[in-house]
Amino acid sequence: MPHLQSSGLRRAVPHTWVDGSAADAVPADDRGLNYADGAFETLHCNAGMLACPDLHEARLASALERLEFDGPQALAKQSFEEMKKLLAEVAHSGVVRCTVTRGSGPRGYEPSAASVPRRIIAAQGFPVIADRPLHCGVAQVRWAHQPQLAGLKLLTRTEQVLAAGEARQKGWDDSLMQDHRGHVVSSSRANLFIFQNGRFFTPNLEVCGIAGTRRQLLLDHVLPRLGYRCSTQDLTLADVLKADVVMLTNTLIGVASIGSIADRVLDRKAAAQLLRPLRAALSECVSERSPS
Amino acid sequence: MPHLQSSGLRRAVPHTWVDGSAADAVPADDRGLNYADGAFETLHCNAGMLACPDLHEARLASALERLEFDGPQALAKQSFEEMKKLLAEVAHSGVVRCTVTRGSGPRGYEPSAASVPRRIIAAQGFPVIADRPLHCGVAQVRWAHQPQLAGLKLLTRTEQVLAAGEARQKGWDDSLMQDHRGHVVSSSRANLFIFQNGRFFTPNLEVCGIAGTRRQLLLDHVLPRLGYRCSTQDLTLADVLKADVVMLTNTLIGVASIGSIADRVLDRKAAAQLLRPLRAALSECVSERSPS
Incomplete structure (x- = not known):
C-alpha cells in the first residue's frame, strides 16, 4: 500500500479505515477537510454489530443527496456494508464514526466531476457518560x-x-x-x-x-x-x-x-x-x- | 520523518506543507476534517512574494479568534511567517491556500485543550481565468x-x-x-x-x-x-x-x-x-x- 507523507506523529485511534483499508491519514486535498464537503454518522456498536444501522444509513444518504453526490443511496449503502464488514472483523464494541467526503479534488469550491468520494471509518471506545441529571x-x-x-x-x-x-x-x-x-x-x-x-x-x-x-x-x-x-x-x-x-x-x-x-x-x-x-x-x- | 498510513495514492499538488514540513496528508482525526473546525485564506503569490499578506493575516486572525483558538493573533502571524519563508524558498508563483485547523483531537464537538492547531499550506499554479464578461x-x-x-x-x-x-x-x-x-x-x-x-x-x-x-x-x-x-x-x-x-x-x-x-x-x-x-x-x- 502506498504511503502518503505527513508531518508529525499522532497517537493512533483504535481502528481507522480509509476506503476500506487500515489507514490513519487522508490526503491534504480532501474536500471534506478543505470545504467541509461531506457528511457523517456516529453510531453505537456492540460486538461488531451496529445499532439502528438503517436509520443512520438513510440519514447519510439524505445528506449525500442534498450535497449532490452521484448515486447517494448506493454510496451510503456501500459505506455501511463496508463498515459492517470491518467492524465485524474486529468485533468492535464502542463508538463508530462513518464519514463520507467528496474525496480529493482541485482547489476551488466547484466539485470536480472526477472526484471519487472517500469513506473514513473511525472506531473508538465508548465515552464515559455520567449517569446523573x-x-x-x-x-x-x-x-x-x-x-x-x-x-x-x-x-x-x-x-x-x-x-x-x-x-x-x-x-x-x-x-x-x-x-x-x-x-x-x-x-x-x-x-x-x-x-x-x-x-x-x-x-x-x-x-x-x-x-x-x-x-x-x-x-x-x-x-x-x-x-x-x-x-x-x-x-x-x-x-x-x-x-x-x-x-x-x-x-x-x-x-x-x-x-x-x-x-x-x-x-x-x-x-x-x-x-x-x-x-x-x-x-x-x-x-x-x-x-x- | 514518520509516515502516516493512508490508502490510495493521489496526484501530488506542486507543494504542500503541513506544520512547516513537506507533506501531502493529514491525520484522519484532524478536527478541520471532522467538524470543519478551522479557517483558511487563499492568496496570490508572485515569485515567492504574497500579495496583500497583511489583509489576509488579519482576516485569518479574526476567524481564529471567533473560533476561540488560543492566541489567534500569534497563531495567524506564525502561519504567515512560515508560509512566507516556504514560498520564498521555492519562489512560488501561483495560488496559495493557508489552512489552520484545531488540529488532532478526540471524538466529539468539544475542542480539546490539548489539541495543537495544524497549519496546512498548499501552493498551486494560477487558475486559467477567462478575460471576458x-x-x-x-x-x-x-x-x-x-x-x-x-x-x-x-x-x-x-x-x-x-x-x-x-x-x-x-x-x-x-x-x-x-x-x-x-x-x-x-x-x-x-x-x-x-x-x-x-x-x-x-x-x-x-x-x-x-x-x-x-x-x-x-x-x-x-x-x-x-x-x-x-x-x-x-x-x-x-x-x-x-x-x-x-x-x-x-x-x-x-x-x-x-x-x-x-x-x-x-x-x-x-x-x-x-x-x-x-x-x-x-x-x-x-x-x-x-x-x-
Whole structure:
C-alpha cells in the first residue's frame, strides 16, 4: 500500500479505515477537510454489530443527496456494508464514526466531476457518560438559519463546536442552543424533549438542527408505545425553563435528563420517574432495529 | 520523518506543507476534517512574494479568534511567517491556500485543550481565468443566516460548493447567491459590486457572506481614489438585475464584470469602460500593499 507523507506523529485511534483499508491519514486535498464537503454518522456498536444501522444509513444518504453526490443511496449503502464488514472483523464494541467526503479534488469550491468520494471509518471506545441529571447552560452561539440543509449531519459543525467549547469553559455538562429567533433547537450534542402537563414537545428542525435517530425513534415508536403524545413545534427558552422535565437524546446517551439549566433547578424525582420507562422502551426499540 | 498510513495514492499538488514540513496528508482525526473546525485564506503569490499578506493575516486572525483558538493573533502571524519563508524558498508563483485547523483531537464537538492547531499550506499554479464578461445564473441554494460568524472565511463552505456545482451543471461561469430574505450577497466565489446612476453599491455582509480582501481594498482605497462613492447596503435581486454594471471581485480575478445574469444581458461597453481604470487602480493598490 502506498504511503502518503505527513508531518508529525499522532497517537493512533483504535481502528481507522480509509476506503476500506487500515489507514490513519487522508490526503491534504480532501474536500471534506478543505470545504467541509461531506457528511457523517456516529453510531453505537456492540460486538461488531451496529445499532439502528438503517436509520443512520438513510440519514447519510439524505445528506449525500442534498450535497449532490452521484448515486447517494448506493454510496451510503456501500459505506455501511463496508463498515459492517470491518467492524465485524474486529468485533468492535464502542463508538463508530462513518464519514463520507467528496474525496480529493482541485482547489476551488466547484466539485470536480472526477472526484471519487472517500469513506473514513473511525472506531473508538465508548465515552464515559455520567449517569446523573445534566447541568446545562445556554450557549452564546446560535444555530445558523438554513432551511435548505436543516436536519442533515453535514461536516459543518462550527456552531456546535463553539457551544461545546463554551460548556467546557463554564463547567457545564452541555449547553442549550437557540436559533436566531430565540427558539431552543437542541443542546450542543443532542436533541431536546420537554415534558409539560403530561405531554411531550420537541423543537421543529425546519430551519436548523440535526434530526437525530433517537429523536426519530422516540417520536415514531417509543412515545406512542408508552401512550404519550408529542408535538413538534417551536419552543422558546421560556417554554423550556418552565417545563416539568427536560430531556436530551442522542445515539450515545440514549435519553438523559437535565437537572438544571443555568439557575433553574428541575425536579429530579419527576425526571427519574419519567426517564426509567422511556429508557427501557428506547433500549427495546433500538434492540428490535439492530441485528444481533 | 514518520509516515502516516493512508490508502490510495493521489496526484501530488506542486507543494504542500503541513506544520512547516513537506507533506501531502493529514491525520484522519484532524478536527478541520471532522467538524470543519478551522479557517483558511487563499492568496496570490508572485515569485515567492504574497500579495496583500497583511489583509489576509488579519482576516485569518479574526476567524481564529471567533473560533476561540488560543492566541489567534500569534497563531495567524506564525502561519504567515512560515508560509512566507516556504514560498520564498521555492519562489512560488501561483495560488496559495493557508489552512489552520484545531488540529488532532478526540471524538466529539468539544475542542480539546490539548489539541495543537495544524497549519496546512498548499501552493498551486494560477487558475486559467477567462478575460471576458462572465455569464452568471442565480443559485438555488442560499446563504445561511449566521450573523455571529458572517464575514469570516471558515472551513464551512457548503452553500458555496452547492452554488458552484450548480453553475458547472448549468454551464454558467458563476452563480449569484442570495440570503434567505432574497438579498444578493455574493457569487459562489466572489464579492459583488453594482454600479447604478454613477455610484457603487455592495451588499452588506452582516448576516452572511465573506468579507473579501479585494472588496475591502475597493471600499477603503480604490473607489475613493477614483472619486466614486460606494454604499454598503442590502441589495435585492431586482436591484442587481437593473444595475448599469455588475462586477465581481476576489483575490484571483481581481475585478471582473458580469456580461449576463440568466436572461438579462448587461451593457458590455459600459462595463469595459468602468473596468479598465478600476483594474489598474486595484492592481496599483495591491502592489503598494505587497512586498517586492
